[in-house]
Amino acid sequence: MTMNTALGFFLAFLASLAQAETVPPDVLVKMITDDVAAAIRKDADIRAGDTRKAADLIEAKIVPHFNFTRMARIAMARNWRSATPEQQKEIAAQFKTLLIRTYSTALTNYRDQEIDYKPLRSKPDDTEVTVKSDVKPTGATQPVSIDYELEKTDNGWKIYDVKVDGVSLVTTYRDTFATEVREHGIDGLIKALAAKNREPLSPKAGKS
């Protein structure tokens, strides 16, 4: 326990150190995924389906590297501008919760996977880059591509979209959001998101 805590502090220290000089986007992505994979490997509860612990892990290690406001803005498309700043804040917060809840279930299903990062194609002064990777679950014949879209901010690189086999975590919500706003207004969308987030998390697939 103390050993782990000490190690945790050390890693956090390293991370903050690296943060100061802006970690390159590809290094950052690799750092996050390695870090999360290591944490799951160590945590039998998460592997057994403890979604609450998985959510805590996401909150601690993944959330700080995402820009949820931009994600909400992309998902909202043209409706973003018709929302008040309070509504925008609320949408971003609810969207964040939805994504964390979704992926906390997914994390409990994570097993060791081979990740192959493609060489980063970008110019030094780029402020938007895509980090591409191929993930191969053990036993699978076909790798799944996972691409991270990052933007440069004053606080280092932030991820604002993840595409799994070309399917965007963010734009997949566009039509749903647009329909909800058209039919029930922006507050209706916020209500729908909040209701979704209040549903109990379903137990891990295959167990009950």
Next chain:
Amino acid sequence: MEVKRLCAALLLSGTVAGCATSGGNPADPLERINRPIFAFNDATDRWLFTPVAKGYRFVLPGFVRTGISNFFSNLDDVWVSVNDVLQGKFQGGLEDFTRVIFNTTFGIGGLFDFASPVGLAKHNEDFGQTLGAWGVASGPYVVIPFLGPSTFRDGFGLIFDYNADLVYWATDSVPVRNSLYATRALSNRAKLLDATSLLEQAALDRYAFVRDAWLQRRRNLVYDGNPPRERDDESDDEPTSK
């Protein structure tokens, strides 16, 4: 044969009902027809296919399931390599064909996948993608009963996929062939069990979520993982000042 008739009927019903638009995604003018079919597929999946797939996963050990999956994947690789060539991707065609030779011989009829570890990764190709590569637009989104999401183009492609399917040609015995179809479907469904639980969590509206994810994925496949950025991607999300 059934699939063929089904597709023809769908294409026909599609054109007839083409004017029945309803809100949502412009790629989905047939939403009114698609939604009930989706609901039907969803219910069938929930109460029939998912439990059976869970049973399959529970009963068979992992290596047996992998063997079964590899076997069908190897048969599929023949048609994959044909589609590579049809799209002018000769390198890919050669790779996929080499996979078949390798896995059929050393992999004992395809039960083992020896090609992937030596760097011959499987590609994902079918006739719908070939049509896409030739410049055929996907057309309206359709949900096919039992089979799920598709488009006019990809549904039409399925007719070719179905006829080129080695399982179709493997035997004259209808019961044997149908058992092979069923096993393959089960094997594919079992692999997706974790994905469905994710979907449950992620979607506000399962229909729209599945549709939009599916359309994005097909587009990605047609462009082999490097689709051009849609203008739509960025135009609407930025404040005008930026």
